[in-house]
Amino acid sequence: MxxxxxxxHALLKRFGPQVAVAGVDLVVPAGSFAGLVGPNGAGKTTTLSMITGLLRPDGGAAEVAGYNVWADPVQVKARIGVLPEGLRLFERLSGRELLIYNGRLRGLPRAEVQRRAEELLHVMGLSDAADKLVVDYSTGMRKKIGLAAALLHNPAVLFLDEPFEGVDPVSANTLTEVLRRYTASGSTVVFSSHVMDLVERLCDWVSVMSGGHIVAQGTLDDVRAGRTLNQAFLDLVGGPSGTDGDGLSWLGAPQ
Incomplete structure (x- = not known):
């Protein structure tokens, strides 16, 4: 690798008596398109929140690009881009203003920010909506402007939490092409999802979470082991084999 x-290493997070992340040892190779998959409640979002410095762990450690997330937060934040679940944006700014604000906040020169912003707006298909307020953007447009903001400072590692949820096929294709171009340059994408077909299509590295633990990780082929990723996932997390034949006897019955 x-x-x-x-x-x-041994990343841990509790919420009261509940252990959400139970000693996770996650590894993502540099330059990979990595998927973090698991059922709802597996601990994916909590894990990403701790790795990106949004949530303080109760134990263990996390490193990004060789820097400890909590000992060297400035170094880490300079090297990451984040597109979180439940994306919050400054909705009274236009798309262009949002990008310029993010770039200036990162300390980039104004001329460079403006150049990058225009390129990102064009690539994302948002040039015609650049001066519209973000509050008027559709879900797909909001995801694209959020990704543009996360990419503006050219981070080494990009973290995405369910980036394709609620996105139409055209916008999803745009996001996919941008992310593939990004990883082709040697940068790293880590994204969480519970859509196995999407992960199988995009990723070359997969980590599977269940019950707050990593139950498998490695290359896509290693984790699949000759199966589809969906079947491997069900085998790993112990999915039900089917519905109880004695239950739901009323379902579909004539009224």
């Missing part, structure tokens, strides 16, 4: 872009 090449150098790790992301590495955690």
């Amino acid at each position: 090449t150098e790790a872009a992301v590495r955690t």
Whole structure:
């Protein structure tokens, strides 16, 4: 395996008596398109929140690009881009203003920010909506402007939490092409999802979470082991084999 872009050791998070993340050892090779998959409630979002510095762990450690997330937060935040679940944006700014604000906040020169913003707006298909307020953007447009903002400072590692949820096929294709171009340059994408077909199509590295643990991780082919990723996932997390033949006898019955 090449150098790790992301590495955690015994990462732990509790919410009261509930253990959400139970000692996770996650490894993501540099330059990979990595999927973090698991059923709802597996701990994916909590894990990503701790790795990106949004949530303080109760134990363990996390490193991004060789820097400890909590010991060197400025170094880490300079090297990551984040598109979180439940994306929050400054909705009274236009798309162009949002990008310029993010770039200036990152300390980039104004001329460089403006150049990058125009290129990103064009690639994302948002040039015609650049001066519309973000509050008037559709779900797909909001995802695209959020991704543009996360990419503006050219991060080494990009973290995406369910980036394709609620996105139409045209916008999803745009996001996919941008992300593939990004990883082709040697940068790293880590994204969480519970859509196995999407992960199988995009990723070359997969980590599977269940019950707050990593139950498998490695290359896509290693994790699949000759199966579809969906079947491997069900085998790993212990999905039900079917519905109880004695239950739901009323379903579909004549009224």
